Structure formats: structure tokens, C-alpha cells
Amino acid sequence: QVQLVESGGGLVQPGGSLRLSCAASRSISSTYGMRWYRQVPGKQRELVATITSGGVTNYAASVKGRFTISRDNAKNTLYLQMNSLKPEDTAVYYCNAYLSNYMYWGQGTQVTVSS
Numbered sequence: 001q002v003q004l005v006e007s008g009g010g011l012v013q014p015g016g017s018l019r020l021s022c023a024a025s026r027s028i029s030s031t032y033g034m035r036w037y038r039q040v041p042g043k044q045r046e047l048v049a050t051i052t053s054g055g056v057t058n059y060a061a062s063v064k065g066r067f068t069i070s071r072d073n074a075k076n077t078l079y080l081q082m083n084s085l086k087p088e089d090t091a092v093y094y095c096n097a098y099l100s101n102y103m104y105w106g107q108g109t110q111v112t113v114s115s
Contacts, residue, residue, distance in 0.1 A: 002026055002104040004095050009109030016085050016113070022078040022095030022106050028053075032099050034071060034078045038091035038111075045094070049080065063089075085113045 003025035012018055020036070028034065033052045039045040049069035050058045057069055068081040078095050090113050095106040 002028065002032070002097050004097060004104055004106035006093070006095055006106040006109040009093065009111045011112045011114065012085055014086055014113055014115050017081070017083045018085065018111060020080040020082065020093055020095075020109060020111075024076040024078070024097060026076065028071075028073070028076055028097055032097045034069075035096040035098065036069060036078075036080045037094045037096060038089075039094065039108075040091050046091075048093070051078070082111070085111075087113050087115070089113050 004022050006020060006022045008018060008020040010018060031053055033050065035050045036048040037045050038048050046060065048060050048063055049067060051069045051071055059067060066084045070079045090111060092108040092110050094108045097104045
């Protein structure tokens with residue numbers, strides 16, 4: 001099993017920045033792809049960004065150009081750098097690790113963007 005622990009969420013003003021981290025309990029360097037999702041209460045969970053085990057990235061149109069997903073395989077850690085934050089980015093953010101049909105989730109971290 002892979003356990004994922006997130007940190008870095010909080011309250012920021014519009015236009016501000018946050019960096020989310022997700023630490024994995026085991027090595028994910030050469031096998032797991034990883035994703036960030038977000039969810040607002042009452043809404044469906046939304047895929048925000050993906051990074052494959054080979055480092056290929058993809059982003060939702062709503063965050064492209066503002067968010068950057070990255071990974072430090074030596075530290076078994078996934079990151080999401082969020083810049084130019086907007087109120088509509090407010091959500092619980094979840095990290096996800098996947099390998100074939102196996103999928104693991106973090107506990108989620110709250111991001112609130114408010115003026």
C-alpha cells in the first residue's frame with residue numbers, strides 16, 4: 001500500500017500563491033503516475049493536473065498557466081505550485097497515485113482563496 005500525506009493548504013488572497021506537497025510512504029519514482037484533484041462540497045471531484053512516472057504533465061484548462069505540478073522522486077514527494085490564485089480555486093485538494101488499476105488517495109487539504 002501507498003500512504004499519501006498532504007500539506008501546504010491554507011487561506012490566501014486572490015492573486016496569491018500556495019505550494020501543496022504530498023509525501024508518499026514508499027518509493028514512487030519509476031512506477032507511479034500522480035495527480036492532483038480538487039472538490040467543492042456538492043460538486044464532482046475535478047482532475048486538476050497529472051504527472052506521469054516519466055515526468056509528462058497535463059493540466060485542466062482552468063489552471064493551465066497558473067499551476068505547476070512536479071515531483072521529487074528522491075523525496076517521494078509530489079508538489080503543486082499554485083500562482084495567481086482565484087476565488088474559484090477554493091476547494092479541498094487531493095493527491096492521487098496510480099499504477100495500472102491501483103489507485104491511492106491522500107486525505108485532502110483545504111485551499112481557500114478569499115478577499
